[in-house]
Amino acid sequence: MTALVGVLALQGDFAAHARMLRGLGADVREVRVPADLDGLDGLVIPGGESTTMTLGIEREGLGDPLRAFAAGGRPVFGTCAGLIMLDRDHLGILDALATRNAFGRQVHSFEEDLAIAGIDGPPVRAVFIRAPWVAEHGDEVEVLAAVDGHPIAVQQGNLLAISFHPELTAETRLHERFLALVARTSR
């Protein structure tokens, strides 16, 4: 059965995620209100502005439904602002604390080749845009990759969170990893 994956579409690069997921064979639904979460097999929280997204989640009353969604064991994949949304200070789904704009303002945004645990083949070309990093995390959080000594890709059970943007490039392996989690839990 084809997986039905939601992409939180309050603000940010949700369309790029939707394009990538459809290209990998998933059905995609944009999520703007709690009812949009019904029946989803997994959820992506995209990049965007974390302040705008936080206010949007509040306005739509999405906080509790999102926490319940993750608590039900369904996979959630956060990129950049999505990672921030998952942390202890925001939705509190991921046992980690993010530092926002950790690499500085836009002029310090960059691309870099990364080795990521569990991703075979050539390095991942990772695009960091006003990106966060993980400042601290609990024991259940596995660090998959770090830059300058700071975790920028982590996994905790069915939660995958990264600081960079594979959805803006031709790099499909992170989304494939997420869809593999979705396939395993929705079976």
Added chain:
Amino acid sequence: MRDEATFTVKAGLAEMLKGGVIMDVVTPEQAKIAEAAGACAVMALERVPADIRRDGGVARMSDPEMIKGIQEAVTIPVMAKARIGHFAEAQVLESLEIDYIDESEVLTPADEAHHIDKWGFKVPFVCGATNLGEALRRIGEGAAMIRSKGEAGTGDIVEAVRHMRKIKGEIKHLQGLDDAELATAAKDLQSPLDLVRKVAADGKLPVVLFCAGGIATPADASLMMQLGAEGTFVGSGIFKSENPEHRAKAIVEATTHFADAERVAAASTGLGQAMFSLETSKLEHEQLLSQRGW
């Protein structure tokens, strides 16, 4: 290997702004109100377009102290305007580590023949366009984001609609052309052929397209999003209205739920007076800011 300020990184920030509202602010207090209302970025400037229009005279880049004050007040991206062709103003803004530079027709143009060569900068640029050829010339010069020009400071949406429909219509037209016809189209559009081919293949601009110029209400934002804008700039429309905080939130909500008329209706309710407005068709040709640039 680490590469800073690649085109992917520059255009990528615009991708992160999508579905959001970028608001003009003239003080740190306004910037905080905009951020708290859900703006995805602010444009720091000394006078909003409605005041520039009223005051007349040469409009320039803002005082760096004022820009720094706004950068310190918020954590969302801060943009600022440089005059068309004024690469020294752009260099100053880059030295302040502004997040995006708007090479803007709202300020008085500094060069009547040349736009800024934007490839030489680490900071990304957004530029205005009234049609596809103009958009592709700006992208050819290195712009990483395009916005409609609209007619800033009027509260009249008609020019933004004209520009958005023109750009979208010209893209649709290109999609029906063969290779020989695309070469002629590039000549007619006065645009780089490789960009024309890319637009024809993808059916969209190679960078993010926002709407700017004349948005005053939630329904204006919904209209522009339905016409194909990927987000909105609101200049005078917020802080020249009766209740900026409420209106800012409402335009953010309408930009997210642009296709849901009930949500746009709810957002439009009880906002008080919109900004003082001007009918664009009654303005003299010299008063039209959208005629600046080429």
